[in-house]
Amino acid sequence: MNAERDPRRGQVRLPAFADSAAAERQAPEAGGPALAGRSARARRSGLRRVRRMSNWTAAALIVGTGATTAALAHHAVSVAAPAAAASSSSAGVVTTTGTQGANGPRVSHSVATTSASGVTTTTTSTSQVVNGKTVISQVRHAPAYHDN
Amino acid sequence: MLPPTTTTDGLTALPAPGAASPWRRISTGDDTVAVAERAALGTTARLAVWPPESLGAARGAVDSVLSALDRQASRFREDSEIAWIHRGGGGRFMLSNGLAEAVSVALEAARWTGGLVDPTVGDALISLGYDRDFAAIDPERGRPAGAPVPAPGWQTVRLDGPVLTLPAGVRLDLGATAKGLGSDRAARAVMNAAGQAGGVLVSLGGDIAVAGQSPRDGWPILVADRPEDQASSLTQHVRLAGGAVATSSITCRQWRRAGQVLHHIVDPRTGLPADGPWQTVSVAAATCADANAAATAAVVAGQRAEQWLAVAGQPARLVARDGRVRCVGGWPDADGGRIKVSPASQVYRGSRPGVLR
Numbered sequence: 001m002n003a004e005r006d007p008r009r010g011q012v013r014l015p016a017f018a019d020s021a022a023a024e025r026q027a028p029e030a031g032g033p034a035l036a037g038r039s040a041r042a043r044r045s046g047l048r049r050v051r052r053m054s055n056w057t058a059a060a061l062i063v064g065t066g067a068t069t070a071a072l073a074h075h076a077v078s079v080a081a082p083a084a085a086a087s088s089s090s091a092g093v094v095t096t097t098g099t100q101g102a103n104g105p106r107v108s109h110s111v112a113t114t115s116a117s118g119v120t121t122t123t124t125s126t127s128q129v130v131n132g133k134t135v136i137s138q139v140r141h142a143p144a145y146h147d148n
Numbered sequence: 149m150l151p152p153t154t155t156t157d158g159l160t161a162l163p164a165p166g167a168a169s170p171w172r173r174i175s176t177g178d179d180t181v182a183v184a185e186r187a188a189l190g191t192t193a194r195l196a197v198w199p200p201e202s203l204g205a206a207r208g209a210v211d212s213v214l215s216a217l218d219r220q221a222s223r224f225r226e227d228s229e230i231a232w233i234h235r236g237g238g239g240r241f242m243l244s245n246g247l248a249e250a251v252s253v254a255l256e257a258a259r260w261t262g263g264l265v266d267p268t269v270g271d272a273l274i275s276l277g278y279d280r281d282f283a284a285i286d287p288e289r290g291r292p293a294g295a296p297v298p299a300p301g302w303q304t305v306r307l308d309g310p311v312l313t314l315p316a317g318v319r320l321d322l323g324a325t326a327k328g329l330g331s332d333r334a335a336r337a338v339m340n341a342a343g344q345a346g347g348v349l350v351s352l353g354g355d356i357a358v359a360g361q362s363p364r365d366g367w368p369i370l371v372a373d374r375p376e377d378q379a380s381s382l383t384q385h386v387r388l389a390g391g392a393v394a395t396s397s398i399t400c401r402q403w404r405r406a407g408q409v410l411h412h413i414v415d416p417r418t419g420l421p422a423d424g425p426w427q428t429v430s431v432a433a434a435t436c437a438d439a440n441a442a443a444t445a446a447v448v449a450g451q452r453a454e455q456w457l458a459v460a461g462q463p464a465r466l467v468a469r470d471g472r473v474r475c476v477g478g479w480p481d482a483d484g485g486r487i488k489v490s491p492a493s494q495v496y497r498g499s500r501p502g503v504l505r
Contacts, residue, residue, distance in 0.1 A: 103361070104198065104347060104361050104362055104363040104364050105178070105180030105181060105198050105363050105364070106178075106180065106363060106364050106365075107180060107181055107198075107363040107364075107367070107368055108177070108178060108368065109176045109177040109178050109368060110176070110368045110369055110385060111176050111178075111181060111194075111196040111349060111367060111368060112183075112194050112196060112349055112351040112354075112356055112367070112369055112370070113351075113354060113369070113370040113371075113372050113375055113377070114351070114354045114355070114356050114369055114370070114371050114372070114393050114394065114395045114430055115371070115372040115373060115374055115375045115377065115397065115428075116354065116373060116374055116375065116395060116396070116397030116398075116399050116400035116428065117190075117191040117327070117352075117353030117354055117355075117375070117400060
């Protein structure tokens with residue numbers, strides 16, 4: 001993969017690398033051209049190996065970061081959801097959630113009926129002394145409101 | 149708190165302000181949840197919670213919500229906030245946060261339903277004879293109802309934050325959304341009281357909201373025309389794991405004027421009781437206020453109900469006057485089926501259910 005990339009494009013060479021490259025071109029090594037060629041190949045090969053390793057390291061870091069993010073996000077949802085009775089979406093429209101209780105109790109009988117609203121009436125009695133006499137008043141009522 | 153209805157010796161007596169009917173425990177056959185109910189808002193409030201030990205705190209939370217809602221939005225209480233606004237005869241009013249939310253939800257429901265539900269039907273209901281708490285209405289009266297009063301229209305009402313601008317002569321009735329709003333608020337309040345542990349179901353007159361973690365496979369709920377109906381071929385069992393389900397029906401809250409049977413679901417366009425083919429509509433939605441509004445809108449919409457529900461994307465069960473049943477929008481056909489609701493609310497714009505009380 002590294003061989004296909006131009007190492008000079010978009011990269012800043014370390015001064016030592018530039019210097020050594022210039023030295024390859026301008027100053028023959030003491031051991032002659034053959035030795036100089038071998039050492040240059042070895043240097044290039046070493047550099048390629050180092051660059052390849054750093055790329056693998058970067059890829060591993062990216063993958064690791066992604067996996068960690070996903071794990072944290074999943075953990076956050078699973079913890080927060082049971083507590084959330086309502087939350088707001090980005091559009092400002094309220095969304096209400098209840099969560100199905102994986103850990104909730106088993107309930108087999110209906111606990112409520114959705115239907116027309118029944119009318120509830122109750123009767124209260126109050127007593128009052130009027131002109132020395134106790135008068136009992138009965139009031140038939142229901143706590144005020146109605147349905148629609 | 150309540151209008152006097154029947155007295156002896158001409159004395160009037162009001163129940164003590166804030167007096168709430170006592171809760172009574174209900175045995176459903178499962179001891180893994182605690183269920184209790186009491187009279188509230190002219191109907192019945194029911195509460196189911198798990199773990200059962202949280203029932204005490206849950207009852208307190210529901211009491212607090214219902215008491216506040218009654219003080220804010222009851223048009224039958226002389227001392228309610230909305231009664232005070234109506235006595236003002238129009239103008240600009242600074243509302244409490246709770247009533248502002250209730251009016252906001254009612255206006256959003258009207259916008260969403262294209263005016264099929266409309267909070268400006270107050271005078272229409274009064275003209276028909278629904279001018280006091282339903283328990284106090286004389287069910288049989290020879291005198292005919294008043295002339296129908298079409299709703300002035302929700303567009304005549306303006307709400308800017310907590311500031312309400314109400315034209316003179318416009319009387320609000322929040323009945324199409326307030327009970328659902330109450331269930332939403334109560335369910336949320338119970339979860340707050342329980343530290344978000346366990347789960348809760350709150351029903352106000354059959355309008356049900358659930359919150360927290362549901363039982364396995366969801367909360368078991370009976371769908372029926374009337375609250376006293378027992379399981380039969382006309383009823384259905386469903387399971388609700390999240391969101392809400394509400395029912396509107398013309399089978400209850402009926403009265404007669406000069407031989408004419410009237411009921412409480414008014415068509416805002418005519419000011420008359422809705423006269424469509426559906427007698428009962430149950431809708432599941434993200435919140436109970438949504439479900440409440442959609443169910444009432446479907447009854448009013450009549451022949452167009454199925455089309456409207458399809459556009460709105462809400463699962464619904466419609467029962468025709470002849471007993472025919474239609475399930476639309478993913479409402480389960482089978483007994484015991486689970487209802488899946490859309491996660492987005494249409495009526496809580498810019499607010500969160502239960503935050504404003």
